[in-house]
C-alpha cells in the first residue's frame with residue numbers, strides 16, 4: 001500500500017524538472033569531461049533517473065566521441081544505459097520501473113525480477129554468470145534524500161566493477177521536502193563520511209552550482225570509486 005502511494009506521488013510529478021539552467025550546463029560539461037577522460041565505461045545504471053536522465057547525456061557524449069574517431073576499430077562501443085525509477089513507463093526500452101528501497105533486507109520477488117531484466121538488457125545469463133560486478137558507473141542524482149541511502153548504496157556497490165564509480169549529485173536541502181525519506185541523506189558531510197566508511201575513494205568533490213541570486217549552492221557533486 002505504502003509503495004503504491006509513493007509510486008503514485010512520483011508518477012504525478014514525472015517530467016517535472018527542478019534543475020536550473022546553470023546546473024544543467026555544468027552537469028553537461030562535467031559528464032562530457034568524465035567521458036573524455038575514460039572514467040564512465042560502457043555500462044551505466046542511472047538510479048532515480050527521472051524523465052530527463054543524466055545517462056542520456058552520457059550516451060550522447062559517447063556518440064560524439066565515436067564520431068570523432070577515424071578508424072572503425074578504434075571506436076569505443078556505445079554506452080549501455082539502464083534507467084531505474086519508481087515511476088515512468090515500464091515498457092520503455094532500457095527502463096526498469098522499480099522501487100530501490102526494495103534493495104534493503106531480504107531479496108523480494110520484485111528485486112529478482114529487476115535483476116533478471118537487467119541481465120537480459122546486458123546480455124548476461126544469470127544461471128551461468130553469477131559474478132555481480134558488471135556495472136562501470138552508477139548515477140545517483142538527486143535521489144539520496146528520498147531513499148534509505150545507508151542500505152541502498154552498499155546494495156548497489158555490489159554490482160559495480162572494481163574501479164567502477166558512483167556519480168552522485170546531492171541537493172542539500174533543496175527538493176520535494178514532503179517526499180524526503182526518514183533514512184534519506186540529511187547533510188553532505190554525513191553522506192561523505194558514509195561513503196568513506198564504505199571504503200570508496202572520493203576522487204572529486206565540488207559545489208559547482210549557483211543559486212538564482214548568485215550565491216553558491218550547497219548541492220554537492222561527487223565522484224566515488226570502488227577500489228576493492
Ligand SMILES: C[S@@+](CC[C@H](N)C(=O)[O-])C[C@H]1O[C@@H](n2cnc3c(N)ncnc32)[C@H](O)[C@@H]1O
Pocket residue numbers: 010011019047048049050051052053054084085086087098099100101140141142143146147
Ligand atoms: C528529484 S528527481 C531526480 C531526477 C534525475 N536523476 C535528476 O537528477 O534530475 C528524483 C527521482 O527519483 C525517483 N525516485 C524516488 N524514489 C524512488 C525510489 N524509491 N526508487 C526509485 N526511484 C525513486 C523519482 O521518481 C524521480 O524521478
